[in-house]
Amino acid sequence: MAQVLEFKLPDLGEGLTEAEIVRWLVSVGDVVAVDQPVVEVETAKAMVEVPCPYGGVVTARYGEEGTELPVGAPLLTVAVGASEPSDASDTAPAPATAATPRAAAPAPAAAPAPGPTPARASASASASDEASGNVLVGYGTGAPAARRRRVRRAPLSASPAAPALVREPVNGAAGPVPVVSPLVRRLAREHGVDLRGLTGTGRDGLILRCDVEQAIHRGATQAPSAVSAPAPATAPAPVMAPTASPAPAPAPAAASPSARPGVTRVPLRGVRGAVADKLTRSRREIPDATCWVDADATELLAARRAMNAAGGAKISLLAVFARICTAALARHPELNSTVDLAAREIVRLPEVHLGFAAQTDRGLVVPVVRDAQARSAESLSAEFARLTEAGRSGTLTPGELTGGTFTLNNYGVFGVDGSTPIINHPEAAMLGIGRIVPKPWVHEGELAVRQVVQLSLTFDHRVCDGGTAGGFLRYVADCVEQPAVLLRTL
Structure with missing residues (x-):
C-alpha cells in the first residue's frame, strides 16, 4: 500500500x-x-x-x-x-x-x-x-x-580560529535587533511594530515572521477594546427628543495613484526586493562619504594590450582594476572591514572577497570573487567571466552572492563618467570606475589628448577618515597612470 x-x-x-x-x-x-x-x-x-x-x-x-x-x-x-x-x-x-x-x-x-x-x-x-x-x-x-548536523559557531570576538581579524572599538548606536530576514523587518515597519519590544521564538532569540504577525494580531485585537470600553456608571441623563440635523457632506475622496489609467505596480520581491532592502539599510546605517579623482589611463590600456598580445588567456580591464584594488587594500586595510554595532568594534578582515556589480535581466546582482588578493590577473578574468555568465542565466548560488568585503563598480560600461554609489552593506567601501574617454590632458608639460577615467571611492566614515580614503584612491590612480607602480607591491 x-x-x-x-x-x-x-x-x-x-x-x-x-x-x-x-x-x-x-x-x-x-x-x-x-x-x-x-x-x-x-x-x-x-x-x-x-x-x-x-x-x-x-x-x-x-x-x-x-x-x-x-x-x-x-x-x-x-x-x-x-x-x-x-x-x-x-x-x-x-x-x-x-x-x-x-x-x-x-x-x-x-x-x-x-x-x-x-x-x-x-x-x-x-x-x-x-x-x-x-x-x-x-x-x-x-x-x-x-542526517545533517548544524554546528553553532562561536562569536568572532571569542573565536581562536580567526587570529587575523583586527577589532577596534567604535562609537555608535545600540546593538542591532536580532532579526536576520529583511522581509521580517519590512513587515514590522509596514505595520508599525517595534522589534525591540519583541521576544524572538527562534534560535538564540531570533525574531521570526510569526513573532511579528502575532504582535500585529495583538495590536488589532486590543485597539477595538480600548475604543469601546464602557463608561463609568452615572445617573441617567434626561431623555430628549431627537433633533434633526443635516448630515455633513462627505469630503471628496482623493484619487488613489494606482486608480489612474496607465499606472503599473511592480512588486518589490525576489532579487529586486533584496536589492531595495539592502540599499535602504546601507543608507540608514552607514555614514558614507565620497571622494574622486581623474586619472590618465593611457599607459594602463597600453600595458593591457601588451599582456594580451603576448598570448595566453585574455585579461579583462576589470581584472586589471581588481588587481590594483587588492594591492591598495593591502596598504590600506581599514577599507577591507566591517562595523560590528553589537560589540561597537571595527572588524578588519584578512581576505579580500571582491564583489562586482553586474546588471542582468533580473536586476542588479553583486557576485563575489573569493580570495581575490591571492589571484592573478588571468584567474580574476576567468572568475569574472564565469560569475557574470551565471548571473545572466540566473544560476548564481546564494553563496556566490554573499560574503563580499569590498565592491568594484564599473559603471563606465553604461557610458557615464562618475557616480556616488551606495555601499554594499555591511562592507565599508566601494570603488567606482567611469568610462575611459579621450580628453585634453597635460602630459610631460605639454597639452595632449589622453585616455582619461574618473575614479570615485565611497567609504564608511566610521572605519577611517578622509586621509586614509584619499591615500587609497591616490594609490589606485597612480597605478592607473603608471602601471609600474603596481610592480613594487607584487
Whole structure:
C-alpha cells in the first residue's frame, strides 16, 4: 500500500524565510525519482531548483507559479511505493491546482531540524530506499545516512580560529535587533511594530515572521477594546427628543495613484526586493562619504594590450582594476572591514572577497570573487567571466552572492563618467570606475589628448577618515597612470 508523504519548502540557507514559485518541473501524476528537481523557486538571493527527497507518484501540488511560500509550507505530496497515480480523494487533502494564497500561508517557524517530521517518521522505516535526505540546507528525510548536523559557531570576538581579524572599538548606536530576514523587518515597519519590544521564538532569540504577525494580531485585537470600553456608571441623563440635523457632506475622496489609467505596480520581491532592502539599510546605517579623482589611463590600456598580445588567456580591464584594488587594500586595510554595532568594534578582515556589480535581466546582482588578493590577473578574468555568465542565466548560488568585503563598480560600461554609489552593506567601501574617454590632458608639460577615467571611492566614515580614503584612491590612480607602480607591491 502506498504511503503519502508531504514535502515542504526546505530551509534555503542564508537566513531566507520565503521563496516564490517560478516554474513547476513536474505535474500531478508524474513519477519522480529521489533527488529529482521538482520546482524552480526564486529567493531574495538567487533562483534555485528544489529537489524532492522522495521517489514515487506526485499526488498534489500546492501553489501556482508566482505564489510566495514561507519555509516549511507544503510544496507537494508524493505517494511512495505507488507505480501509478492514486485517487486524488484518497491521497491529497486539497485539489492539485489549488493555489495557496500568500495571506493564508502558514508563518515560518525556526529553521527545520535535520530529523524527520512526524509524517515522515512513520514512513521512514519502510520507505528508506525512496528517501535520500539530501535537500538543500538543514532539511532531511527519514534516511539515517543523510542526517545533517548544524554546528553553532562561536562569536568572532571569542573565536581562536580567526587570529587575523583586527577589532577596534567604535562609537555608535545600540546593538542591532536580532532579526536576520529583511522581509521580517519590512513587515514590522509596514505595520508599525517595534522589534525591540519583541521576544524572538527562534534560535538564540531570533525574531521570526510569526513573532511579528502575532504582535500585529495583538495590536488589532486590543485597539477595538480600548475604543469601546464602557463608561463609568452615572445617573441617567434626561431623555430628549431627537433633533434633526443635516448630515455633513462627505469630503471628496482623493484619487488613489494606482486608480489612474496607465499606472503599473511592480512588486518589490525576489532579487529586486533584496536589492531595495539592502540599499535602504546601507543608507540608514552607514555614514558614507565620497571622494574622486581623474586619472590618465593611457599607459594602463597600453600595458593591457601588451599582456594580451603576448598570448595566453585574455585579461579583462576589470581584472586589471581588481588587481590594483587588492594591492591598495593591502596598504590600506581599514577599507577591507566591517562595523560590528553589537560589540561597537571595527572588524578588519584578512581576505579580500571582491564583489562586482553586474546588471542582468533580473536586476542588479553583486557576485563575489573569493580570495581575490591571492589571484592573478588571468584567474580574476576567468572568475569574472564565469560569475557574470551565471548571473545572466540566473544560476548564481546564494553563496556566490554573499560574503563580499569590498565592491568594484564599473559603471563606465553604461557610458557615464562618475557616480556616488551606495555601499554594499555591511562592507565599508566601494570603488567606482567611469568610462575611459579621450580628453585634453597635460602630459610631460605639454597639452595632449589622453585616455582619461574618473575614479570615485565611497567609504564608511566610521572605519577611517578622509586621509586614509584619499591615500587609497591616490594609490589606485597612480597605478592607473603608471602601471609600474603596481610592480613594487607584487
